[in-house]
Amino acid sequence: MAVARYERKEVAVSDEDVPQGVLLSGEANVAVRIKLEREARGWSTNALSDRLNEAGHEMNPSAVWRIENGKRRINLDEAIGFAEVFGIDLRNLVGPPQLAAQARAMELIDVVVDAFRETQRANAAYTQARDALDAYLAEHPGIREEADVMVSNAMAEASAKHLFETYGPPTGEHPDEADTSDEA
Secondary structure, X not given: OOXXXXXXXXXXXXXXXXXXXXXXXXXXXXXXXXXXXXXXXXXXXXXXXXXXXXXXXXXXXXXXXXXXXXXOOOOHHHHHHHHHHHOOOXXXXXXXXHHHOOHHHHHHHHHHHHHHHHHHHHHHXXXXXXXXXXXXXXXXXXXXXXXXXXXXXXXXXXXXXXXXXXXXXXXOOOHHHOOOOOOX
């Protein structure tokens, strides 16, 4: 069955409402987050239970209340059901509640972490490529100097292009004066 999507409301969370710190256990984070998400939508425990059941995740209102209040543990399948019904990523369901209540912060944190992971993969690929080139050049020392110059020039050009695209021309240089090599 399809799950209806609802607009998220940001919920003000006071220090008294939410246990502090990133070191909370995942289940404690989930319990607080479920309650925040439910209340942000104006749903009762009955309404949330109904939505879970419609989505194929059987749960009664009493179980929702017990989970929210730390009286009952939540299993992975149930956490997946809550994330699905709320329309949020499972990773965000277990995050620190004060950050989780700020949906945009959680989205941006995900973007930063994903970008970091991409840089790690890129660094590993660069290291492998450089190691392969170095191994080849060790076997062919007569071309090392020329190959090193080519690599350095290509990397400098790529870096300059990236800086130009990101920050524009250097200070004092006009965009139409930045590259005249193609005009001769």
